[in-house]
Amino acid sequence: MTPDPIQHARQRFFSQKAVPGGLIPQSILRSWTRCQALGLEGRANALPEPLTAYEFALTAGEAEAFKRLCRPEVEALYADAQATDSIVILTNASGLVLDTIGSLDFAERAARVALRPGVPWSEQVVGTNAIGTSLAEGSPIEVRGAEHYLECNRILSCSAIPIMGPQGNVLGVLDLSGPAETHHAHALGLVKLAAEQIEHRLFEQGFAGADVVRLHVDPAMLGTSREGILVFEDGRLKAANRHGLALIGRRFDDIGRATWADLFREQLASLVENGSLKRENGTTLVGRLEGFRRATAPRARVARSGPSPAPSPIFDPETTRSLTRAVRLVDAAVPVLIRGETGTGKEVFARTVHARSGRSGKPLIAVNCAALPETLMEAELFGYQAGAFTGARPGGSKGTLREADGGVLFLDEIGDMPLALQTKLLRALQEREVVPLGGGRPVPVDFLLICATNRNLWDLVEAGAFRSDLYFRIAQYTIELSPLRHRSDRVQLIEQIWDDLGAETQGIVMAQECRERLVTYDWPGNFRQLVGCLRAMMALCEPGETLTVDALPPDLRAGAATPERPAFPRGRGQATLEAVTTTAMQDALRAARGNVSLAARRLGVSRSTLYRRMQV
Numbered sequence: 246m247t248p249d250p251i252q253h254a255r256q257r258f259f260s261q262k263a264v265p266g267g268l269i270p271q272s273i274l275r276s277w278t279r280c281q282a283l284g285l286e287g288r289a290n291a292l293p294e295p296l297t298a299y300e301f302a303l304t305a306g307e308a309e310a311f312k313r314l315c316r317p318e319v320e321a322l323y324a325d326a327q328a329t330d331s332i333v334i335l336t337n338a339s340g341l342v343l344d345t346i347g348s349l350d351f352a353e354r355a356a357r358v359a360l361r362p363g364v365p366w367s368e369q370v371v372g373t374n375a376i377g378t379s380l381a382e383g384s385p386i387e388v389r390g391a392e393h394y395l396e397c398n399r400i401l402s403c404s405a406i407p408i409m410g411p412q413g414n415v416l417g418v419l420d421l422s423g424p425a426e427t428h429h430a431h432a433l434g435l436v437k438l439a440a441e442q443i444e445h446r447l448f449e450q451g452f453a454g455a456d457v458v459r460l461h462v463d464p465a466m467l468g469t470s471r472e473g474i475l476v477f478e479d480g481r482l483k484a485a486n487r488h489g490l491a492l493i494g495r496r497f498d499d500i501g502r503a504t505w506a507d508l509f510r511e512q513l514a515s516l517v518e519n520g521s522l523k524r525e526n527g528t529t530l531v532g533r534l535e536g537f538r539r540a541t542a543p544r545a546r547v548a549r550s551g552p553s554p555a556p557s558p559i560f561d562p563e564t565t566r567s568l569t570r571a572v573r574l575v576d577a578a579v580p581v582l583i584r585g586e587t588g589t590g591k592e593v594f595a596r597t598v599h600a601r602s603g604r605s606g607k608p609l610i611a612v613n614c615a616a617l618p619e620t621l622m623e624a625e626l627f628g629y630q631a632g633a634f635t636g637a638r639p640g641g642s643k644g645t646l647r648e649a650d651g652g653v654l655f656l657d658e659i660g661d662m663p664l665a666l667q668t669k670l671l672r673a674l675q676e677r678e679v680v681p682l683g684g685g686r687p688v689p690v691d692f693l694l695i696c697a698t699n700r701n702l703w704d705l706v707e708a709g710a711f712r713s714d715l716y717f718r719i720a721q722y723t724i725e726l727s728p729l730r731h732r733s734d735r736v737q738l739i740e741q742i743w744d745d746l747g748a749e750t751q752g753i754v755m756a757q758e759c760r761e762r763l764v765t766y767d768w769p770g771n772f773r774q775l776v777g778c779l780r781a782m783m784a785l786c787e788p789g790e791t792l793t794v795d796a797l798p799p800d801l802r803a804g805a806a807t808p809e810r811p812a813f814p815r816g817r818g819q820a821t822l823e824a825v826t827t828t829a830m831q832d833a834l835r836a837a838r839g840n841v842s843l844a845a846r847r848l849g850v851s852r853s854t855l856y857r858r859m860q861v
């Protein structure tokens with residue numbers, strides 16, 4: 246029988262102090278060596294001592310802002326954690342567990358090895374482990390089964406990454422841990438993505454008096470959490486995110502040391518003038534200097550002072566008729582269901598219905614049913630009493646159904662609502678009252694309902710995933726929004742959006758061939774993709790310029806004109822299927838501006854599937 250390489254490495258390490266190459270990663274070997282030097286006993290089963298309740302309350306209080314900052318990503322990871330019987334863990338900068346969330350079953354087992362809030366998981370205390378070792382190594386790491394230094398921790402398979410502040414200071418660690426026997430192959434990729442999103446948000450606070458530069462090799466990635474950010478003060482690198490450092494081949498240690506001249510061949514002015522910069526190695530990056538307005542022409546100054554405004558909604562005659570009918574129905578308290586592929590403008594349509602309805606002066610409350618984990622969705626929709634659950638706001642919460650009282654409730658992606666909540670929603674619609682979580686008296690509500698979905702709800706009903714009685718209640722009138730590739734008015738549509746975005750005022754002209762490519766492309770992301778593409782083209786060109794096909798994103802430039810997108814590849818074998826899948830995923834990612842959760846949701850695949858296929 247072939248020996249387990251990790252076990253073999255362990256035996257050689259503990260008996261002969263030498264591990265043959267290739268058996269375990271060097272980072273694990275370095276960690277074992279550190280643990281041994283500290284005198285840690287590999288066979289020890291001693292559990293780390295938790296802080297006292299008082300000490301932990303103090304530490305957790307200090308870390309409250311950090312926990313809040315990380316919450317959206319922790320919750321997004323939570324969906325993966327449940328699916329793979331894992332837990333998401335957030336620690337502070339010294340590896341003290343602040344929060345765990347995820348599979349209850351595994352959480353119980355993890356608690357047996359003290360992987361729970363209030364317990365320190367630094368390498369010095371617990372030996373090799375993803376949290377402590379990622380801190381010790383200063384990099385993301387995966388620690389599986391027997392790679393854990395202490396035998397008792399072999400039940401774990403963990404992936405962790407330090408979350409870095411803009412100045413290269415460690416803020417904490419994000420970790421996804423599950424049972425060793427069901428190793429989650431994409432866990433490390435997922436925590437990396439989540440950490441980079443958190444780190445990207447940290448730059449929103451701004452840096453007074455400094456030059457904030459946003460860069461990437463691909464213009465489509467600017468503005469996403471994958472863009473590189475470098476902050477310079479008096480020509481010296483003062484802050485950066487990990488993508489920014491990777492683009493210039495530097496590390497967090499270089500913050501405070503590297504200067505502009507060390508990194509770029511051109512002056513900062515070149516970025517402002519040309520929207521691009523040459524790196525020291527001669528390759529080019531595209532980007533922008535934050536808050537800087539081009540000074541080439543008065544017209545440009547006006548045009549570049551902010552992102553181009555959203556184009557006003559454009560409706561073809563058929564959609565305009567649907568709109569009129571929808572307004573009448575909603576005014577008569579008949580629920581309306583809007584169906585259409587992603588980006589066809591379902592939310593825009595719903596907002597227009599509200600604006601033209603008798604309730605336009607009252608609120609329109611929009612809830613995306615796909616964006617919240619099941620546990621939070623119930624509280625979000627129906628509200629809760631004070632103290633209804635751990636983490637509840639002290640004063641309780643009204644819930645979105647009650648917030649929509651007197652106005653319109655828009656339930657987007659209704660097909661993603663879990664069955665248990667469908668039952669509760671149905672009851673609220675029938676009784677016209679809401680019972681908050683944690684009990685209390687039912688509260689009467691009066692809202693008009695618009696729902697939207699990009700799925701076939703009836704298929705879901707037949708598959709038992711959607712209640713038929715709820716279906717008949719919300720889908721009394723269904724409006725289909727056509728995908729762009731089926732619209733015959735694409736020429737006028739593109740023309741109008743282009744003008745709305747300010748092309749004419751900036752004197753930007755589009756060459757005929759460029760226009761034709763836009764018209765014949767199949768736009769899988771529909772309006773969202775089209776508007777995003779036109780916006781990017783406009784942002785990247787100079788006032789007065791004539792845009793040729795070179796200004797188009799790669800897919801369109803390559804002549805990927807596919808006027809009619811086949812539902813399935815037309816008998817061209819596996820290679821074509823792969824290509825179609827990859828293109829659809831790339832499009833979805835682009836349309837979601839690099840947001841993997843959103844893209845996965847829109848494609849109807851899990852984040853890990855998308856991650857695996859794209860190797861983002």
Ligand SMILES: Nc1ncnc2c1ncn2[C@@H]1O[C@H](COP(=O)(O)OP(=O)(O)OP(=O)(O)O)[C@@H](O)[C@H]1O
Nearest residue numbers: 557558559587588589590591592593699772773776
């Ligand atoms: N009728 C329209 N005219 C012009 N632009 C539109 C129109 N509809 C949508 N858009 C553009 O497309 C973007 C996406 O629209 P919206 O969010 O309404 O799509 P959706 O169908 O609800 O998408 P999803 O199913 O992914 O939630 C909008 O921000 C807007 O810029």
